[in-house]
Amino acid sequence: MSSLKKVFNSADEAIADIMDGAVLMLGGFGLCGIPENCIAALVKKGARQLTCISNNAGVDGFGIGLMLQQKQVKKMISSYVGENAEFERQLLSGELEVELIPQGTLATRCMAAGYGMPAIFTPAGVGTEVAIRKEQRMFNNKLYLLELAFEADFALVKAWKGDTDGNLVYRETARNFNPVMAMAGKITIAEVEELVPIGSLDPDHIHTPGIYVHRVFKGNNYEKRIEQRTVRKLAD
Amino acid sequence: MLNKNQIAQRLAKELKDGYYVNLGIGIPTLVANYIPEGLNVVLQSENGLLGMGPFPFEGEEDPDLINAGKQTITTIPGSAFFDSAMSFGMIRAGKVDLTILGAMEVSEKGDIANWKIPGKMVKGMGGAMDLVASAKNIIVAMMHTNPKGESKLLPTCILPLTGVGCVRKVVTELAVLDITEDGFKLLERAPGVTVEEIIAKTAGKLIVEGEIPEMLI
Numbered sequence: 001m002s003s004l005k006k007v008f009n010s011a012d013e014a015i016a017d018i019m020d021g022a023v024l025m026l027g028g029f030g031l032c033g034i035p036e037n038c039i040a041a042l043v044k045k046g047a048r049q050l051t052c053i054s055n056n057a058g059v060d061g062f063g064i065g066l067m068l069q070q071k072q073v074k075k076m077i078s079s080y081v082g083e084n085a086e087f088e089r090q091l092l093s094g095e096l097e098v099e100l101i102p103q104g105t106l107a108t109r110c111m112a113a114g115y116g117m118p119a120i121f122t123p124a125g126v127g128t129e130v131a132i133r134k135e136q137r138m139f140n141n142k143l144y145l146l147e148l149a150f151e152a153d154f155a156l157v158k159a160w161k162g163d164t165d166g167n168l169v170y171r172e173t174a175r176n177f178n179p180v181m182a183m184a185g186k187i188t189i190a191e192v193e194e195l196v197p198i199g200s201l202d203p204d205h206i207h208t209p210g211i212y213v214h215r216v217f218k219g220n221n222y223e224k225r226i227e228q229r230t231v232r233k234l235a236d
Numbered sequence: 237m238l239n240k241n242q243i244a245q246r247l248a249k250e251l252k253d254g255y256y257v258n259l260g261i262g263i264p265t266l267v268a269n270y271i272p273e274g275l276n277v278v279l280q281s282e283n284g285l286l287g288m289g290p291f292p293f294e295g296e297e298d299p300d301l302i303n304a305g306k307q308t309i310t311t312i313p314g315s316a317f318f319d320s321a322m323s324f325g326m327i328r329a330g331k332v333d334l335t336i337l338g339a340m341e342v343s344e345k346g347d348i349a350n351w352k353i354p355g356k357m358v359k360g361m362g363g364a365m366d367l368v369a370s371a372k373n374i375i376v377a378m379m380h381t382n383p384k385g386e387s388k389l390l391p392t393c394i395l396p397l398t399g400v401g402c403v404r405k406v407v408t409e410l411a412v413l414d415i416t417e418d419g420f421k422l423l424e425r426a427p428g429v430t431v432e433e434i435i436a437k438t439a440g441k442l443i444v445e446g447e448i449p450e451m452l453i
Binding site: 029030031032033055078079080081082088091098100102103104105106107108110111122123124125126127128129130160170171172173174175176177178179180207224225226227228229230231232233234 | 281282283284285290291292293294295296297298299300301302303304305306307308309311317318319320321323324325327328347358359360361362363364365366369370396397398399400401
Protein backbone atom coordinates (compact mmCIF):
# COMPACT_ATOMS: atom_id res chain seq x y z
CA MET A 1 0.00 0.00 0.00
CA SER A 2 1.38 3.36 -0.99
CA SER A 3 0.48 6.90 0.09
CA LEU A 4 0.83 9.21 3.02
CA LYS A 5 -0.90 6.70 5.28
CA LYS A 6 2.54 5.27 5.93
CA VAL A 7 3.62 8.29 7.90
CA PHE A 8 3.19 8.03 11.66
CA ASN A 9 3.61 10.88 14.10
CA SER A 10 5.61 9.07 16.71
CA ALA A 11 7.31 5.85 17.67
CA ASP A 12 4.53 5.17 20.19
CA GLU A 13 1.92 5.21 17.41
CA ALA A 14 4.06 3.23 15.01
CA ILE A 15 4.62 0.34 17.42
CA ALA A 16 1.23 0.48 19.19
CA ASP A 17 0.11 -2.91 17.86
CA ILE A 18 3.25 -4.84 18.82
CA MET A 19 1.78 -7.28 21.29
CA ASP A 20 3.24 -9.73 23.79
CA GLY A 21 4.85 -12.70 22.09
CA ALA A 22 5.64 -10.90 18.82
CA VAL A 23 8.67 -11.88 16.71
CA LEU A 24 10.75 -8.78 15.94
CA MET A 25 13.72 -8.02 13.76
CA LEU A 26 15.85 -5.11 14.93
CA GLY A 27 18.42 -3.56 12.63
CA GLY A 28 21.86 -2.43 13.71
CA PHE A 29 25.38 -3.71 14.27
CA GLY A 30 26.47 -3.23 17.86
CA LEU A 31 24.89 0.12 18.70
CA CYS A 32 25.38 1.47 15.17
CA GLY A 33 22.19 2.00 13.18
CA ILE A 34 19.82 0.65 15.82
CA PRO A 35 16.17 1.81 15.95
CA GLU A 36 16.59 3.83 19.14
CA ASN A 37 13.14 5.41 19.06
CA CYS A 38 11.31 2.11 18.47
CA ILE A 39 13.23 0.48 21.32
CA ALA A 40 12.39 3.35 23.69
CA ALA A 41 8.72 3.11 22.71
CA LEU A 42 8.72 -0.68 23.23
CA VAL A 43 10.23 -0.22 26.69
CA LYS A 44 7.50 2.34 27.47
CA LYS A 45 4.75 0.11 26.14
CA GLY A 46 6.11 -2.86 28.02
CA ALA A 47 5.37 -5.60 25.45
CA ARG A 48 6.75 -8.89 26.79
CA GLN A 49 7.70 -12.39 25.73
CA LEU A 50 9.30 -10.94 22.60
CA THR A 51 11.54 -12.88 20.25
CA CYS A 52 14.23 -10.53 18.95
CA ILE A 53 16.23 -11.28 15.82
CA SER A 54 19.17 -8.90 15.95
CA ASN A 55 22.88 -9.28 15.31
CA ASN A 56 23.68 -8.14 18.85
CA ALA A 57 21.78 -7.65 22.09
CA GLY A 58 22.82 -4.10 22.92
CA VAL A 59 24.82 -3.22 26.02
CA ASP A 60 23.79 -2.73 29.63
CA GLY A 61 21.49 0.30 29.62
CA PHE A 62 21.33 0.93 25.87
CA GLY A 63 19.81 -0.60 22.77
CA ILE A 64 18.17 -3.98 23.28
CA GLY A 65 19.87 -3.95 26.69
CA LEU A 66 17.04 -1.62 27.79
CA MET A 67 14.44 -4.25 26.85
CA LEU A 68 16.44 -6.96 28.58
CA GLN A 69 16.52 -4.89 31.76
CA GLN A 70 12.70 -4.80 31.74
CA LYS A 71 12.61 -8.56 31.07
CA GLN A 72 10.67 -8.05 27.86
CA VAL A 73 12.69 -10.52 25.81
CA LYS A 74 11.90 -14.22 25.81
CA LYS A 75 14.35 -15.22 23.12
CA MET A 76 17.29 -13.63 21.31
CA ILE A 77 18.49 -14.82 17.92
CA SER A 78 21.90 -13.22 17.40
CA SER A 79 25.43 -13.84 16.18
CA TYR A 80 27.34 -12.06 18.96
CA VAL A 81 26.13 -11.12 22.40
CA GLY A 82 29.15 -9.97 24.43
CA GLU A 83 29.33 -6.69 26.31
CA ASN A 84 26.11 -7.19 28.25
CA ALA A 85 26.19 -8.37 31.87
CA GLU A 86 22.40 -8.44 32.30
CA PHE A 87 22.10 -10.55 29.18
CA GLU A 88 24.63 -13.04 30.53
CA ARG A 89 22.89 -13.16 33.91
CA GLN A 90 19.49 -13.93 32.32
CA LEU A 91 21.04 -16.49 30.02
CA LEU A 92 22.82 -18.35 32.81
CA SER A 93 19.73 -18.25 35.06
CA GLY A 94 17.60 -19.68 32.26
CA GLU A 95 15.27 -16.67 32.06
CA LEU A 96 16.37 -15.96 28.52
CA GLU A 97 16.53 -18.31 25.57
CA VAL A 98 19.35 -17.64 23.11
CA GLU A 99 20.03 -18.98 19.65
CA LEU A 100 23.48 -18.07 18.36
CA ILE A 101 23.86 -18.28 14.60
CA PRO A 102 26.59 -17.20 12.17
CA GLN A 103 26.35 -13.56 11.17
CA GLY A 104 26.18 -14.25 7.44
CA THR A 105 23.49 -16.86 8.02
CA LEU A 106 21.53 -14.29 10.02
CA ALA A 107 21.79 -11.69 7.25
CA THR A 108 21.00 -14.14 4.49
CA ARG A 109 17.98 -15.65 6.26
CA CYS A 110 16.61 -12.08 6.38
CA MET A 111 17.49 -11.55 2.74
CA ALA A 112 15.77 -14.80 1.74
CA ALA A 113 12.56 -13.64 3.41
CA GLY A 114 12.72 -10.34 1.54
CA TYR A 115 13.39 -12.10 -1.75
CA GLY A 116 10.52 -14.53 -1.29
CA MET A 117 12.75 -17.59 -0.98
CA PRO A 118 11.94 -20.18 1.71
CA ALA A 119 15.52 -21.22 2.42
CA ILE A 120 19.18 -20.84 1.56
CA PHE A 121 22.22 -23.10 1.50
CA THR A 122 25.34 -21.88 3.28
CA PRO A 123 28.62 -23.58 4.22
CA ALA A 124 28.83 -21.61 7.49
CA GLY A 125 28.65 -23.98 10.43
CA VAL A 126 29.22 -27.25 8.56
CA GLY A 127 30.98 -29.65 10.93
CA THR A 128 30.09 -27.55 14.01
CA GLU A 129 27.26 -27.65 16.52
CA VAL A 130 25.39 -25.16 14.32
CA ALA A 131 24.82 -28.05 11.88
CA ILE A 132 23.08 -30.29 14.41
CA ARG A 133 19.68 -31.47 13.16
CA LYS A 134 19.99 -29.47 9.95
CA GLU A 135 19.59 -30.83 6.46
CA GLN A 136 22.87 -30.89 4.52
CA ARG A 137 23.50 -31.11 0.85
CA MET A 138 26.60 -31.47 -1.29
CA PHE A 139 27.17 -29.07 -4.18
CA ASN A 140 30.42 -29.26 -6.20
CA ASN A 141 32.04 -31.46 -3.54
CA LYS A 142 31.32 -29.05 -0.71
CA LEU A 143 28.75 -29.47 2.07
CA TYR A 144 26.14 -26.82 2.74
CA LEU A 145 23.49 -26.38 5.44
CA LEU A 146 19.89 -25.69 4.64
CA GLU A 147 18.81 -22.62 6.58
CA LEU A 148 15.25 -21.31 6.57
CA ALA A 149 14.15 -17.78 5.79
CA PHE A 150 13.14 -15.87 8.91
CA GLU A 151 9.55 -15.01 9.62
CA ALA A 152 9.10 -11.86 11.64
CA ASP A 153 5.88 -10.07 12.61
CA PHE A 154 7.65 -6.72 12.65
CA ALA A 155 10.96 -5.42 11.37
CA LEU A 156 12.19 -2.29 13.16
CA VAL A 157 14.79 -0.47 11.13
CA LYS A 158 16.67 2.80 11.27
CA ALA A 159 17.53 4.83 8.18
CA TRP A 160 19.20 8.17 7.66
CA LYS A 161 16.62 9.61 5.30
CA GLY A 162 13.21 8.42 4.30
CA ASP A 163 10.44 9.90 2.22
CA THR A 164 6.75 9.79 3.02
CA ASP A 165 6.34 6.76 0.75
CA GLY A 166 8.88 4.80 2.79
CA ASN A 167 11.82 4.92 0.39
CA LEU A 168 14.93 4.72 2.56
CA VAL A 169 18.55 5.79 2.42
CA TYR A 170 21.06 4.65 5.03
CA ARG A 171 24.31 6.26 6.08
CA GLU A 172 27.76 4.64 6.21
CA THR A 173 28.02 1.46 8.30
CA ALA A 174 24.72 2.26 10.00
CA ARG A 175 23.26 0.45 6.98
CA ASN A 176 24.34 -3.07 8.12
CA PHE A 177 21.30 -5.31 8.72
CA ASN A 178 18.69 -2.60 8.19
CA PRO A 179 18.03 -3.08 4.45
CA VAL A 180 17.65 -6.87 4.65
CA MET A 181 15.46 -6.69 7.72
CA ALA A 182 13.35 -3.97 6.12
CA MET A 183 12.66 -6.40 3.29
CA ALA A 184 11.83 -9.26 5.65
CA GLY A 185 9.22 -7.95 8.08
CA LYS A 186 5.53 -8.76 7.67
CA ILE A 187 5.18 -5.18 8.89
CA THR A 188 8.24 -2.99 8.53
CA ILE A 189 8.54 0.11 10.66
CA ALA A 190 11.27 2.55 9.67
CA GLU A 191 12.48 5.39 11.85
CA VAL A 192 14.45 8.04 10.02
CA GLU A 193 16.58 10.98 11.03
CA GLU A 194 15.14 13.08 8.23
CA LEU A 195 11.65 12.60 6.82
CA VAL A 196 11.51 14.24 3.40
CA PRO A 197 8.74 14.81 0.82
CA ILE A 198 8.26 12.40 -2.07
CA GLY A 199 10.54 13.35 -4.93
CA SER A 200 13.37 14.73 -2.85
CA LEU A 201 15.39 11.50 -2.84
CA ASP A 202 17.26 10.59 -6.01
CA PRO A 203 15.63 7.35 -7.26
CA ASP A 204 19.11 6.11 -8.18
CA HIS A 205 20.26 6.40 -4.58
CA ILE A 206 17.44 4.64 -2.73
CA HIS A 207 18.62 1.60 -0.76
CA THR A 208 15.23 0.27 0.33
CA PRO A 209 12.29 0.85 -2.01
CA GLY A 210 9.15 1.95 -0.18
CA ILE A 211 7.23 -1.16 -1.20
CA TYR A 212 8.95 -2.95 1.69
CA VAL A 213 8.14 -0.26 4.25
CA HIS A 214 4.72 -0.08 5.88
CA ARG A 215 5.27 2.66 8.43
CA VAL A 216 7.74 5.50 8.63
CA PHE A 217 8.27 8.20 11.24
CA LYS A 218 10.82 10.83 12.07
CA GLY A 219 12.88 9.77 15.06
CA ASN A 220 14.02 12.19 17.73
CA ASN A 221 16.93 12.72 20.09
CA TYR A 222 19.32 10.19 18.63
CA GLU A 223 22.04 9.38 21.11
CA LYS A 224 24.08 7.21 18.70
CA ARG A 225 26.21 5.87 21.49
CA ILE A 226 29.73 4.80 20.47
CA GLU A 227 30.80 1.42 21.83
CA GLN A 228 34.56 1.66 21.22
CA ARG A 229 35.82 5.19 20.79
CA THR A 230 39.15 4.78 19.02
CA VAL A 231 41.10 7.81 17.78
CA ARG A 232 44.56 8.75 16.64
CA LYS A 233 46.36 11.80 17.91
CA LEU A 234 46.83 14.74 15.57
CA ALA A 235 50.59 14.30 15.84
CA ASP A 236 50.48 10.76 14.42
CA MET B 237 59.67 -14.39 21.26
CA LEU B 238 57.46 -11.84 19.50
CA ASN B 239 55.09 -9.37 21.13
CA LYS B 240 51.64 -8.80 19.66
CA ASN B 241 52.78 -5.96 17.43
CA GLN B 242 55.63 -8.07 16.07
CA ILE B 243 53.22 -10.93 15.33
CA ALA B 244 51.15 -8.40 13.37
CA GLN B 245 54.30 -7.20 11.60
CA ARG B 246 55.14 -10.76 10.57
CA LEU B 247 51.55 -11.33 9.40
CA ALA B 248 51.78 -8.22 7.22
CA LYS B 249 54.38 -10.08 5.12
CA GLU B 250 51.56 -12.39 3.98
CA LEU B 251 49.81 -9.48 2.24
CA LYS B 252 50.10 -9.19 -1.52
CA ASP B 253 49.40 -6.32 -3.86
CA GLY B 254 45.73 -6.13 -4.81
CA TYR B 255 44.48 -8.29 -1.93
CA TYR B 256 41.09 -7.80 -0.33
CA VAL B 257 41.64 -8.73 3.31
CA ASN B 258 39.41 -9.34 6.30
CA LEU B 259 41.13 -8.82 9.66
CA GLY B 260 39.56 -10.28 12.79
CA ILE B 261 39.49 -8.73 16.24
CA GLY B 262 42.65 -8.67 18.39
CA ILE B 263 46.13 -9.21 16.95
CA PRO B 264 44.79 -9.36 13.36
CA THR B 265 43.47 -5.79 13.66
CA LEU B 266 47.04 -4.61 14.32
CA VAL B 267 48.14 -5.89 10.90
CA ALA B 268 46.57 -2.77 9.39
CA ASN B 269 49.39 -0.74 11.00
CA TYR B 270 52.08 -2.64 9.08
CA ILE B 271 50.82 -2.76 5.49
CA PRO B 272 53.98 -2.20 3.45
CA GLU B 273 54.22 1.12 1.64
CA GLY B 274 53.20 0.90 -2.00
CA LEU B 275 51.12 -2.23 -1.52
CA ASN B 276 47.49 -1.78 -2.50
CA VAL B 277 45.54 -3.74 0.10
CA VAL B 278 41.81 -3.16 0.67
CA LEU B 279 40.45 -4.02 4.11
CA GLN B 280 36.97 -5.51 4.34
CA SER B 281 34.97 -4.95 7.50
CA GLU B 282 32.09 -7.41 7.60
CA ASN B 283 29.63 -4.91 9.05
CA GLY B 284 29.55 -3.36 5.59
CA LEU B 285 32.66 -1.55 4.42
CA LEU B 286 35.41 -2.09 1.89
CA GLY B 287 38.31 0.30 2.18
CA MET B 288 38.69 0.73 5.91
CA GLY B 289 40.85 3.68 6.88
CA PRO B 290 42.70 4.49 10.12
CA PHE B 291 41.08 5.61 13.36
CA PRO B 292 39.65 9.14 13.15
CA PHE B 293 41.41 12.11 14.67
CA GLU B 294 40.13 13.09 18.10
CA GLY B 295 36.84 14.96 17.73
CA GLU B 296 36.15 13.51 14.28
CA GLU B 297 34.60 10.24 15.46
CA ASP B 298 31.41 9.36 13.59
CA PRO B 299 29.02 6.97 15.37
CA ASP B 300 27.70 5.79 11.99
CA LEU B 301 31.16 4.68 10.92
CA ILE B 302 32.57 1.69 12.80
CA ASN B 303 34.39 -1.55 12.05
CA ALA B 304 33.37 -5.08 13.00
CA GLY B 305 35.08 -4.59 16.36
CA LYS B 306 32.71 -1.63 16.93
CA GLN B 307 35.66 0.78 16.88
CA THR B 308 35.31 4.20 15.28
CA ILE B 309 37.17 4.28 11.96
CA THR B 310 37.39 6.31 8.75
CA THR B 311 36.95 5.70 5.04
CA ILE B 312 39.61 6.17 2.39
CA PRO B 313 39.31 7.24 -1.26
CA GLY B 314 37.58 4.34 -3.01
CA SER B 315 35.70 3.03 0.03
CA ALA B 316 32.29 1.41 -0.46
CA PHE B 317 29.44 0.69 1.95
CA PHE B 318 27.01 -2.20 1.62
CA ASP B 319 24.56 -4.18 3.74
CA SER B 320 25.32 -7.26 5.83
CA ALA B 321 23.87 -9.73 3.32
CA MET B 322 26.12 -8.43 0.56
CA SER B 323 29.06 -8.36 2.93
CA PHE B 324 28.72 -12.07 3.62
CA GLY B 325 27.80 -12.63 0.01
CA MET B 326 31.25 -11.45 -1.07
CA ILE B 327 32.82 -13.55 1.68
CA ARG B 328 30.86 -16.67 0.70
CA ALA B 329 31.60 -16.13 -2.97
CA GLY B 330 35.33 -16.20 -2.23
CA LYS B 331 36.02 -12.59 -3.19
CA VAL B 332 38.08 -11.95 -0.06
CA ASP B 333 41.67 -13.03 -0.75
CA LEU B 334 42.92 -13.38 2.80
CA THR B 335 41.33 -13.75 6.21
CA ILE B 336 43.38 -13.39 9.38
CA LEU B 337 41.67 -14.25 12.63
CA GLY B 338 42.38 -15.21 16.20
CA ALA B 339 41.74 -18.62 17.75
CA MET B 340 41.59 -20.47 21.04
CA GLU B 341 42.66 -23.74 19.42
CA VAL B 342 43.84 -24.96 16.03
CA SER B 343 44.19 -28.64 15.16
CA GLU B 344 46.84 -30.29 12.99
CA LYS B 345 44.05 -30.88 10.44
CA GLY B 346 43.32 -27.16 10.20
CA ASP B 347 40.19 -27.16 12.36
CA ILE B 348 39.64 -23.99 14.36
CA ALA B 349 37.82 -23.26 17.63
CA ASN B 350 37.35 -19.65 18.64
CA TRP B 351 33.78 -18.89 19.66
CA LYS B 352 32.70 -20.74 22.74
CA ILE B 353 33.95 -22.15 26.02
CA PRO B 354 31.10 -24.32 27.30
CA GLY B 355 29.86 -23.15 30.68
CA LYS B 356 32.13 -20.12 30.61
CA MET B 357 32.00 -17.88 27.60
CA VAL B 358 28.86 -17.44 25.54
CA LYS B 359 29.53 -14.50 23.29
CA GLY B 360 28.80 -16.07 19.93
CA MET B 361 30.58 -16.69 16.66
CA GLY B 362 29.84 -13.38 14.97
CA GLY B 363 31.05 -13.68 11.39
CA ALA B 364 33.83 -16.17 12.09
CA MET B 365 31.95 -19.30 10.94
CA ASP B 366 30.98 -17.66 7.66
CA LEU B 367 34.54 -16.49 7.07
CA VAL B 368 36.24 -19.82 7.79
CA ALA B 369 33.68 -21.79 5.78
CA SER B 370 34.31 -19.82 2.61
CA ALA B 371 37.63 -18.00 2.62
CA LYS B 372 40.31 -19.49 0.38
CA ASN B 373 43.21 -18.39 2.49
CA ILE B 374 42.92 -18.39 6.26
CA ILE B 375 45.73 -17.52 8.63
CA VAL B 376 45.35 -17.78 12.37
CA ALA B 377 47.15 -15.31 14.61
CA MET B 378 47.34 -16.40 18.22
CA MET B 379 49.58 -17.14 21.16
CA HIS B 380 51.19 -20.58 21.04
CA THR B 381 49.91 -21.54 24.49
CA ASN B 382 46.94 -20.54 26.66
CA PRO B 383 47.38 -18.64 29.96
CA LYS B 384 47.81 -22.00 31.74
CA GLY B 385 50.76 -22.76 29.47
CA GLU B 386 48.93 -25.48 27.53
CA SER B 387 49.47 -25.76 23.80
CA LYS B 388 46.81 -24.27 21.53
CA LEU B 389 48.13 -26.28 18.56
CA LEU B 390 46.47 -29.62 19.12
CA PRO B 391 45.93 -33.04 17.49
CA THR B 392 42.18 -32.27 17.61
CA CYS B 393 40.31 -29.30 19.02
CA ILE B 394 38.68 -29.79 22.42
CA LEU B 395 36.47 -26.68 22.31
CA PRO B 396 33.41 -26.44 20.04
CA LEU B 397 34.54 -25.96 16.44
CA THR B 398 34.16 -22.83 14.37
CA GLY B 399 35.21 -24.53 11.15
CA VAL B 400 36.70 -27.76 9.84
CA GLY B 401 39.92 -28.18 7.87
CA CYS B 402 40.10 -24.55 6.88
CA VAL B 403 43.22 -22.99 8.43
CA ARG B 404 46.25 -22.77 6.12
CA LYS B 405 48.84 -21.16 8.33
CA VAL B 406 49.41 -20.21 11.97
CA VAL B 407 51.56 -17.33 13.23
CA THR B 408 52.35 -17.23 16.95
CA GLU B 409 54.83 -15.45 19.20
CA LEU B 410 57.15 -18.44 18.69
CA ALA B 411 56.72 -19.66 15.15
CA VAL B 412 55.20 -19.65 11.69
CA LEU B 413 53.65 -22.99 10.77
CA ASP B 414 51.90 -24.28 7.68
CA ILE B 415 49.10 -26.77 8.00
CA THR B 416 49.80 -29.69 5.70
CA GLU B 417 48.15 -33.06 5.15
CA ASP B 418 50.66 -34.49 7.61
CA GLY B 419 50.22 -31.90 10.37
CA PHE B 420 51.84 -28.64 11.43
CA LYS B 421 54.98 -27.89 9.45
CA LEU B 422 57.45 -25.55 11.10
CA LEU B 423 58.51 -22.83 8.66
CA GLU B 424 60.12 -20.15 10.81
CA ARG B 425 61.01 -19.57 14.45
CA ALA B 426 60.88 -16.25 16.27
CA PRO B 427 64.19 -14.55 17.06
CA GLY B 428 65.79 -16.21 20.08
CA VAL B 429 63.36 -19.13 20.13
CA THR B 430 64.72 -22.64 19.74
CA VAL B 431 63.16 -25.45 17.73
CA GLU B 432 63.12 -27.47 20.97
CA GLU B 433 60.88 -24.90 22.67
CA ILE B 434 58.45 -24.96 19.73
CA ILE B 435 58.40 -28.76 19.79
CA ALA B 436 57.73 -28.70 23.55
CA LYS B 437 54.84 -26.26 23.17
CA THR B 438 53.16 -27.90 20.16
CA ALA B 439 50.82 -30.74 21.15
CA GLY B 440 49.72 -31.57 17.62
CA LYS B 441 51.89 -33.41 15.12
CA LEU B 442 54.82 -31.18 14.19
CA ILE B 443 57.04 -31.64 11.17
CA VAL B 444 60.53 -30.18 11.45
CA GLU B 445 62.65 -30.56 8.34
CA GLY B 446 66.19 -29.27 8.03
CA GLU B 447 67.42 -25.97 9.34
CA ILE B 448 64.53 -23.72 10.50
CA PRO B 449 65.26 -20.09 9.67
CA GLU B 450 64.69 -17.24 12.06
CA MET B 451 61.74 -15.01 11.18
CA LEU B 452 62.43 -11.72 9.46
CA ILE B 453 60.21 -8.96 10.78
